[in-house]
Amino acid sequence: MPPQSVDRALDVLDAVAAATGPVPAKALARRLGCGLSTVYELLGALTDRGHLTRTPAGYVLGYRVPALHRAFQQQMRMGDEVQELLTRAHRTAGVDTYFSTYRDGDIAVLAGATATHPTGGFGTGQDAQGYATAHGKVLLAALPRAARLRYLAASGMRAITPHTITSAERLDVQLRRVRSEGVAVEVEECVPGVACVAVPVPSSAGLAAVSAALPLDDFHRRGPQVTETLRAVAEAAAKSRGVSDISRPTDG
Secondary structure, eight states: OOHHHHHHHHHHHHHHHHSSSOBOHHHHHHHHTSOHHHHHHHHHHHHHTTSEEEETTEEEEOTHHHHHHHHHHHHTTOOHHHHHHHHHHHHHHOSEEEEEEEETTEEEEEEEEOOSSOGGGOOSEEOTTGGGSHHHHHHHHHSOHHHHHHHHHHHOOOOSSTTOOOOHHHHHHHHHHHHHHTOEEEESSSSTTEEEEEEEOGGGTTSEEEEEEEEHHHHHHHHHHHHHHHHHHHHHHHHSTTGGGSOOOSOO
């Protein structure tokens, strides 16, 4: 498949993944600005490989996608126990919970336990805005300064909201506090009306974090309680199979 076709196929896959329901082929063609025949060809290839499934209302993600995610988690050496811990915390604390890590210059959310509509729209995947997220601050705080500056140079520090920290110097002040207190908090830096809390997973040398996202009013009422719940999850995750083997920085 020519490189342009590969790019378009991935664009189709991303567009279907971003949708809240089935997406008709015509809607994909309009969204991507390419011919309907081309879209049908790409849809056929993605459907044959199991990445998409055709329904009467349009296309949705296929059954191959969960298998890819499981393979990704295995490669990242994250045991099933971590997902169970996140799910338990989500049920007991009533907040969306996440497990994140840093590897080879990237910050990524590997797993989460959320409501049907996640608070703030967070989800699993690469996080290019770690400077504005609580889990990103935990991970950046644990990095050598040179690696941290490389990440910030690559991501940029654009203002996502009026509260986003866009100065590396100001962020450094905050990260020193994160290292001292063992917890990171961001309030409306990434999503208006949403606050996030994160703590490091002890045995991972700070290269993994568990976090929670909750509405701002809820955060003001019970932020300390949620933080203690996350600390318990982090302690348990540190003892689970595989988490201690998460890759250390290779670009410090």
